[in-house]
Each structure stands twice: as structure tokens, then as C-alpha cells.
Amino acid sequence: MSATQVFRCEELATEIFNHFAPGPLRRTDTVQYRIRRRVRQNALARAARICHACTTPALNVLWRVVDNIYILLSLLPPIIRGRPTYVFTRDMTPSEWARFEEYAIRVRELHWQTSPIGFEYSPGHDIGADVEVSPSVWMILARWCQGKGLCPRLEYLAPLHLSPNDPGPLLLVSPTLRHMSISVAQSVLSEDDIALSSLFSSLGSVFASLESLIIDASSQVQSVGNLLMASDYETRLLDLLDTRALRHLEIHPPLVNVSRSFVRICEDIGLRSLSLTIVHFDRSLSFADDPLSRFHSTLRELRLDGEPRSLVDFIEYAIGPSLEKIELRFTNNGMTPLYESRTVLERIVARISPRLTRFSPTLAGDHETTLQEMQQVPAVEIIRPLLTKPHLTHVALHLTYKRKVGLFTQQDMMDLSDAWPDLVELRIDGVQSHIPSNYHAPSPSVEDLIQFAQRHPRLEHLVLPSLNAAAKSLPPLHDIPQLNHQLEVLQIHAITGYPYYRTTFALAQILDKLFPNLDLCRPQFEGPRGFGKKVEVWDDVERALLALQTGRRGGCVV
Numbered sequence: 001m002s003a004t005q006v007f008r009c010e011e012l013a014t015e016i017f018n019h020f021a022p023g024p025l026r027r028t029d030t031v032q033y034r035i036r037r038r039v040r041q042n043a044l045a046r047a048a049r050i051c052h053a054c055t056t057p058a059l060n061v062l063w064r065v066v067d068n069i070y071i072l073l074s075l076l077p078p079i080i081r082g083r084p085t086y087v088f089t090r091d092m093t094p095s096e097w098a099r100f101e102e103y104a105i106r107v108r109e110l111h112w113q114t115s116p117i118g119f120e121y122s123p124g125h126d127i128g129a130d131v132e133v134s135p136s137v138w139m140i141l142a143r144w145c146q147g148k149g150l151c152p153r154l155e156y157l158a159p160l161h162l163s164p165n166d167p168g169p170l171l172l173v174s175p176t177l178r179h180m181s182i183s184v185a186q187s188v189l190s191e192d193d194i195a196l197s198s199l200f201s202s203l204g205s206v207f208a209s210l211e212s213l214i215i216d217a218s219s220q221v222q223s224v225g226n227l228l229m230a231s232d233y234e235t236r237l238l239d240l241l242d243t244r245a246l247r248h249l250e251i252h253p254p255l256v257n258v259s260r261s262f263v264r265i266c267e268d269i270g271l272r273s274l275s276l277t278i279v280h281f282d283r284s285l286s287f288a289d290d291p292l293s294r295f296h297s298t299l300r301e302l303r304l305d306g307e308p309r310s311l312v313d314f315i316e317y318a319i320g321p322s323l324e325k326i327e328l329r330f331t332n333n334g335m336t337p338l339y340e341s342r343t344v345l346e347r348i349v350a351r352i353s354p355r356l357t358r359f360s361p362t363l364a365g366d367h368e369t370t371l372q373e374m375q376q377v378p379a380v381e382i383i384r385p386l387l388t389k390p391h392l393t394h395v396a397l398h399l400t401y402k403r404k405v406g407l408f409t410q411q412d413m414m415d416l417s418d419a420w421p422d423l424v425e426l427r428i429d430g431v432q433s434h435i436p437s438n439y440h441a442p443s444p445s446v447e448d449l450i451q452f453a454q455r456h457p458r459l460e461h462l463v464l465p466s467l468n469a470a471a472k473s474l475p476p477l478h479d480i481p482q483l484n485h486q487l488e489v490l491q492i493h494a495i496t497g498y499p500y501y502r503t504t505f506a507l508a509q510i511l512d513k514l515f516p517n518l519d520l521c522r523p524q525f526e527g528p529r530g531f532g533k534k535v536e537v538w539d540d541v542e543r544a545l546l547a548l549q550t551g552r553r554g555g556c557v558v
Contacts (some may be wrong), residue, residue, distance in 0.1 A: 013057035020044050021061050024156070025111060032489075032519050063106040068113055069172075072151075073133070075100045085134040093145050097144050099274065110172065112183075139167020145332035149174035159183035159216060170203075177206050179248075181214035212248035212273075250275035250303075276317070281314040296320020303327040312344045319351040325358035325394075344387040346504035358394040359386060360427075379431045379465070380412040387419035393458075399430030407431065408465040413444045413452060423456045429493075431465035443496055444470040446510060447475060453514055461489040469507045470497025477506075482512045487515040495537040504537065508544035512552075520546045 007013045009544055022037040022044075029037075041062060048058035068073050070086065073079050077096055078088045093102075141150060141484075158181035161169050207213075247270055302318055304311050308330045319326075326348065326440040345361070346396065361383060380387070408431045416426065445468045453459065490511065511518075520542060 007051070007053040007057075010057055013054065017044060017047065017054075017058050017061040020047070022065055024109060025065055025067055026111070057290055059103075060106050065109040066107050067111055069110060069133075069463060070113070072104065072107065072110065073137075075103055079137065082134075085132045086137060087134045088137055088140055091140060092144065104151045105153055107151040110151060110154055110301065111158050112161065120465060132169065135166050135168055138166070138171060141171055142168070145171060152176070153551065155179065158214070159179065163249060173203065173206050175205065175209070178210060179212035180206070180210060181216065183216050194385055209245055211245055213246065214250040214252075216252040230419050246271060248273040270298055272298055273301040273303075274299060276314075278306040278310050279306065280310060281317075291477065297322055299323055301325040301327075305329040305331070307331055308344045312347060315344065316347060316351065319348060320352045321355065323352065323356050326352075327360040327362075329362040329364060331364050337543055342382075342385060345383065349385045349388060356389075356392045357392055359392055360394075360396040360398070362398040362400060364400040377407065378429055379408050380415050387415060389420070390420060392420050393422050394425040395423070396425065396427035396463075396510050397429070398427070408444070410442045410444050410448055413448050413464075417455050421455070422458060424458050425461040426459070427461070427463040428465055429463060431493075445469075445473055446507070447473075450475075450481065450514065453483060453487070454481065457483075457485065459485070459487050462487060463489075463491045464493070466494045466496055467492045468497045469495050469503050471503055473497065474503070474506050476512065477509055477513065480510050483514055484517075486517055488517060488519045490515060490518055492538050492541075495541065504540050505544050508541050508548060512545055512548045516549065516552070518545065518549065521549055 006016070020040045020043050022040045023033075025034075025037070044058050044062040048055050048062065069092075070081075073086060076088075076092060078090045078092055079086055080089055150171045152174055153176055154172065155176055156179040157172055157177060160172060160180060161183050249271060250273075297320065299318070299320055299322060302323060302325070304314065304318075304327070306329075311328065311330070328344070330344070363382065379397060379399070383395070384489075386392065386395065408428060416423075420426075442463065443466050449464075449467060495507065497503065
């Protein structure tokens with residue numbers, strides 16, 4: 001079969017273009033992933049223009065995921081971007097609407113507005129709030145839709161903006177939806193029962209088939225009164241859910257009392273992923289017929305945010321033998337964070353099974369007493385209870401205080417290496433880059449990094465606080481082992497041990513020989529930010545690495 005005949009068969013052509021599919025878009029995507037998506041999108045757009053046989057299958061794959069609702073609306077000639085809203089300058093013609101439907105029916109995943117490449121989304125940051133669609137636009141679209149959804153085959157929508165003053169975005173709701181994120185306006189939280197019931201009832205038919213739901217009203221929760229309304233809002237939404245289909249639930253409004261909602265969630269026999277921010281958990285709550293046994297048999301991922309004292313009781317209820325991933329964020333209220341985090345971790349370690357392979361604790365706070373106490377605490381001491389679990393493969397410790405705290409020493413790196421022999425990912429963020437002179441322990445050296453790489457051949461992602469790369473301590477390049485290591489992401493927050501001009505390129509050569517398969521999209525995107533400053537040394541090493549690996553890979557192609 002010739003190439004021309006292949007592309008005349010739409011099924012075969014679609015299968016070919018599926019290999020260039022950009023893939024889903026999520027708020028946690030890395031810069032590298034988003035850059036690769038953009039390259040694939042451009043490739044599909046060019047393929048659609050090659051010949052008529054390629055147009056339909058290439059467009060089907062390209063428009064499967066739309067990164068921004070304004071990309072979809074831009075297909076309508078009458079629409080223009082005003083200040084600060086998108087508006088229609090006239091009504092549409094039948095031919096213009098037919099062209100729009102031709103593209104809209106291809107859309108399976110739609111995002112209201114995508115954050116720029118390199119922007120890290122955080123719950124409560126409404127990335128679609130800076131540009132709006134005029135209510136008049138939705139009125140015109142509703143007339144042309146004639147009772148159907150704007151994208152009749154839509155399966156993923158993020159986020160749906162709910163507001164009684166502008167119900168137009170409900171046009172995006174489709175019976176085929178399986179995954180939806182809901183962003184709540186302040187006006188929704190302050191409306192009376194009739195308005196709330198009317199708004200939620202319009203979503204009732206969709207909830208019956210939802211597999212994933214994210215409820216985000218945290219940007220609107222600024223006071224105790226709003227907090228209570230947000231909790232009531234969450235309860236009303238859960239009342240509408242058909243939990244037989246639900247697999248993923250994420251609730252950003254802090255739950256004032258999680259007991260009532262938690263019982264309802266526990267009765268869901270299929271929930272696989274749960275994400276909550278907890279203010280209080282009623283430990284005295286009794287569970288009729290022990291629904292937690294069913295909950296434990298299905299739950300795979302658990303993400304919790306709150307003070308350690310509020311989380312610890314909930315965690316003991318939620319952890320089951322099937323859990324594979326835990327993410328915890330401990331907010332600090334002035335008490336000893338090391339003691340609190342260890343208390344929680346010790347209880348977790350006592351309950352987790354060998355199936356749990358991913359663990360990510362985050363400590364946050366700005367209390368001055370806490371900062372002083374944490375200043376010289378080894379980072380490993382915070383997660384010491386986890387070192388008894390050798391089956392962990394993905395570990396990430398994040399210290400998100402208002403200034404860097406903690407220490408990371410040579411001994412810490414050795415302890416981590418001994419504890420987790422099958423590491424695939426290790427991240428340690430927010431730790432001081434320099435060890436105080438009164439602390440008698442050296443920073444990890446290049447030799448330590450080499451030994452770490454040799455002991456962890458499966459490692460793919462490594463982020464370290466610091467590396468001592470003094471010129472006199474760097475081993476000769478010919479002594480560096482040729483590991484052909486599969487590490488893809490390497491980031492070191494600070495390079496210590498100068499002089500700088502002798503360290504940068506020599507270190508880049510060593511790292512290039514150790515890790516020849518690095519994905520260096522970050523320096524390609526961010527570009528140069530200046531040379532010579534201590535905090536930017538790693539950026540310069542990355543650019544030197546990029547030059548070395550680009551030259552080597554380009555030479556192989558030639």
C-alpha cells in the first residue's frame with residue numbers, strides 16, 4: 001500500500017497522527033511537557049495543510065484538546081476582544097456557524113484559559129479571571145445551539161465558572177462529560193437557597209456520569225463567614241453526585257467539619273483519588289456498617305492540606321492497604337514543625353503497606369520561632385520515619401517557608417541512598433544551600449553524586465539543594481564512569497565551592513558524561529539570566545550542558 005493510499009483511509013491516517021497527539025493538559029504539567037505539546041500541535045497544523053487527505057484526520061487529533069476557550073471562540077468571525085471582555089460585533093451567518101460546528105464537534109477536552117508556559121498553578125488562583133466573555137456572547141451562542149451543548153462530544157472541562165449573574169458558561173456542559181472542574185464566584189456563595197438550587201439542578205444530569213470532579217472556591221474564602229458558606233456549597237454539590245461513577249474528587253474550599261462529607265465519600269465504593277483541605281475532623285464519628293473497608297479497598301491517591309494536628313486523626317481513618325500515593329501539606333501555626341511532622345509520619349508509617357511507593361510531604365509557615373528552630377535541622381530528620389520503608393520510589397520534600405531553612409549534608413545523601421534502593425524520583429526543595437560554619441558536616445560533593453547515580457540506575461528525576469563543586473575537588477573527566485544513566489531531569493539549587501569560572505564548564509562536562517540523556521527544555525525556554533551570581537551558577541551549568549548535549553546529539557544525526 002502506497003503512502004497516498006494510507007492517507008486515503010481515514011482510520012489509518014488517524015492512527016498515524018495519534019502518535020503526534022499533544023496529549024492532555026493539566027495544571028501540574030512541567031515546562032518540558034508543555035513545550036513538547038506545542039511542538040506536536042505545530043506539527044499537526046502543518047500536516048493538516050499538506051493535502052486534502054490529511055486534513056480531516058490531522059484536525060481531528062489537533063482539536064481533540066483545546067488549551068483555551070478563546071481559541072475556540074476565535075473561529076467565529078464576529079467576535080473581537082474588547083476591554084476587558086470578548087464581544088460580538090454582529091450576529092453570525094449560517095455558513096459561519098456551520099464552520100464553527102465542524103471544529104467544535106472535534107473537541108474532547110476544553111480549558112477556559114491555560115496558564116502560560118512556566119507558570120505554576122496553585123489552588124485559588126483563577127487563571128481565567130483576567131479576560132471574560134460578555135453575557136451577550138453566550139446569549140447569541142445559546143440561540144444558535146438550540147438546546148445542544150457548544151461542544152456536543154466534550155469529555156473534559158476545566159474550569160466551569162459558576163455565577164448566577166452569568167449562567168452562559170453552562171452552554172459548555174455536555175451529557176458526555178466525564179471530568180469537570182468547577183470554579184465558584186463569590187456571588188454563588190452569597191446567594192439564597194433558591195438561586196443555589198436552580199444553579200446546581202442545571203448540572204444534575206451531568207453529575208450522574210462524572211468520573212472526576214474538582215470544586216474550587218478557595219479564592220473566594222476570605223473570612224469565617226465565607227468559609228462556612230463554601231463548606232455548605234461543597235455539601236450541596238456532593239448531594240447531587242452519583243458516587244457509583246465518581247473516581248476522583250478534589251475539594252479546595254477548606255472543610256470546616258469533614259465528618260459529614262467524609263461519610264458520604266466513604267460510601268462510594270469506587271473512589272480512587274481524594275484531595276481535601278481540612279480544618280477539623282470529628283474523630284468521635286462512628287461509621288455505620290464500616291464503609292471504610294470498601295473505601296480502603298479502592299483509594300489509590302490521597303492529598304491533604306492543613307495543620308498536622310487536624311490531619312493526623314483523618315489520616316488514620318483514610319489510609320488503607322491499597323494506597324499508592326500520599327501528598328501532605330502541613331501548614332504551621334507556631335508549634336514545633338519537626339515534632340508535629342514526625343508525629344504524623346510515624347502514624348502513617350505504621351499503617352502504610354508495601355503498595356505505597358510515592359510520598360510527598362510539604363511544610364509551610366512563617367512563624368519566626370519556627371524559622372529559627374528549623375534553621376539548623378537536617379532535612380532528612382524531618383522525614384526520618386520514612387527511611388524505614390525501602391519500597392518508596394518517589395519522594396519529594398518541600399519546605400515552603402518565607403525563607404530557606406534546614407540543612408542538606410553529605411551524610412543526609414548517604415542516608416537517603418541507603419534507605420531507598422529503587423528510587424525513581426527524589427526532590428528536596430526549600431532547603432538552605434550553604435551549611436553554617438558552626439555546623440560540622442560537609443555538603444554533598446561530585447563524588448557523592450557519582451556514587452548516588454551508580455546505586456540508583458532507575459533514577460529519572462533528581463532535585464538537590466546544593467552540590468559542592470570546588471575546582472580542586474572535581475575528579476578528572478577520564479575518571480568519571482560512563483554510566484549511560486537514564487536520568488531525565490536534574491536540578492541543583494546552588495553550586496558551592498568557587499572560583500566560578502573554573503567550575504561551570506568542568507562541572508557541565510562531568511554531568512554530561514554521567515547523565516547523557518537529560519531533558520534540557522528549561523534553559524531553552526527561560527534563556528540567559530546573567531552570569532557570575534551565585535544563585536545563577538546552576539543556570540549557567542545548565543546552559544553549558546545544553547551546548548554539550550546538543551552538539552553531541554547533532555553530531556550523531558550527521
